[in-house]
Amino acid sequence: MPKKKKKNNNKISMNVTPERRKSILLYHDMRVEEDFELCAQRIFEVVKSAAKKYPGKPRFLWLSVQGHLNDLGGFDHDSFEIISNFIPEYLFPYLTEVKTPLMHVRNPHPQREDIPGLLIINPPEDGSEDKFDHHSFARRQREYLSDSRSSKPSVRSIAGYLGRDGSCQICWESTVERAHALPEALGGSNDVRNFALLCPYHHQMAPDVADAEAFWKWIDYSYDRDSHMREMGENVQQLLRKYIHEAVPNNSNRNNDYEKAKEGGFDQELIFELKNLYGWTQEELGGLLERRLVQEFNRVRRAATTNHRGVGRKVSTYAWAYNVALRRVKDEEKIRSERIIK
Ligand SMILES: [Zn+2]
Numbered sequence: 001m002p003k004k005k006k007k008n009n010n011k012i013s014m015n016v017t018p019e020r021r022k023s024i025l026l027y028h029d030m031r032v033e034e035d036f037e038l039c040a041q042r043i044f045e046v047v048k049s050a051a052k053k054y055p056g057k058p059r060f061l062w063l064s065v066q067g068h069l070n071d072l073g074g075f076d077h078d079s080f081e082i083i084s085n086f087i088p089e090y091l092f093p094y095l096t097e098v099k100t101p102l103m104h105v106r107n108p109h110p111q112r113e114d115i116p117g118l119l120i121i122n123p124p125e126d127g128s129e130d131k132f133d134h135h136s137f138a139r140r141q142r143e144y145l146s147d148s149r150s151s152k153p154s155v156r157s158i159a160g161y162l163g164r165d166g167s168c169q170i171c172w173e174s175t176v177e178r179a180h181a182l183p184e185a186l187g188g189s190n191d192v193r194n195f196a197l198l199c200p201y202h203h204q205m206a207p208d209v210a211d212a213e214a215f216w217k218w219i220d221y222s223y224d225r226d227s228h229m230r231e232m233g234e235n236v237q238q239l240l241r242k243y244i245h246e247a248v249p250n251n252s253n254r255n256n257d258y259e260k261a262k263e264g265g266f267d268q269e270l271i272f273e274l275k276n277l278y279g280w281t282q283e284e285l286g287g288l289l290e291r292r293l294v295q296e297f298n299r300v301r302r303a304a305t306t307n308h309r310g311v312g313r314k315v316s317t318y319a320w321a322y323n324v325a326l327r328r329v330k331d332e333e334k335i336r337s338e339r340i341i342k
Contacts, residue, residue, distance in 0.1 A: 023058035032067030058096035066163035171229035173199035207316035296325035
């Protein structure tokens with residue numbers, strides 16, 4: 001039986017009803033893995049590329065949101081910013097029609113074509129940049145989670161929250177485990193919002209760190225990296241052929257660079273992840289074994305990561321800890337150079 005799958009691709013363009021035959025439908029699903037910045041960049045790229053490919057054609061943006069609920073059952077901070085700020089304030093002039101969970105509006109003015117080349121997102125004005133505090137190691141979760149339940153929610157309720165069918169969020173495998181975004185050992189809650197559904201393979205690979213956002217980013221990164229693992233049911237393939245003329249993912253194409261890194265062992269895989277998930281430069285990778293960084297790495301690892309089911313040495317956990325360590329080392333270097341100048 002073909003598996004029932006949710007289409008998660010964010011680059012879908014297709015013709016819909018006859019009266020809209022000449023307009024371009026841009027659909028984006030804000031998955032739970034996406035924070036404000038990732039989501040805004042992706043929607044922006046989709047709009048920009050549609051304008052480039054089909055200049056002048058009316059663009060209809062349709063956004064759906066999965067997960068991203070706050071304590072009161074409303075949209076959390078990131079999704080609310082997308083729906084009530086980014087789309088209506090910034091993107092609307094470049095669109096003809098917009099549909100989000102909170103509104104469905106048509107632009108009374110002609111859609112503009114002069115879309116900026118780059119989307120620059122400024123950090124919040126109050127100076128509270130949304131990053132893991134690499135000095136205090138204070139655990140970071142997505143929202144304030146007041147639920148103090150002592151047992152995990154069921155797979156069904158997690159799937160319901162995520163708006164999914166209960167398969168692995170990365171590879172669509174149907175056997176899943178409940179994975180804490182912020183591990184219990186680091187104070188993570190059993191609130192439904194602190195869970196992902198992952199197959200045993202991806203659960204074992206996922207980072208066990210004090211930063212829930214890093215966990216979600218890792219899922220987002222692995223979703224692309226392991227796309228070849230997803231099998232599409234026949235009905236999904238038919239649907240894709242019928243509606244989508246391009247941007248159909250080629251699942252037979254394995255990520256060769258990643259496969260090679262995996263064959264090279266732990267260190268090669270670590271380098272691959274630092275480069276591709278955390279954006280380390282060649283120069284930064286070259287300093288990976290420097291004493292100062294290794295010392296800092298060990299400090300971070302002891303304070304802000306944990307072991308999961310006896311799997312202590314994980315690439316994803318180590319990569320996160322190295323990345324936090326690098327930020328600490330860089331801060332220290334900056335302070336030192338400022339002292340020298342004075
Ligand atoms: Zn999986």
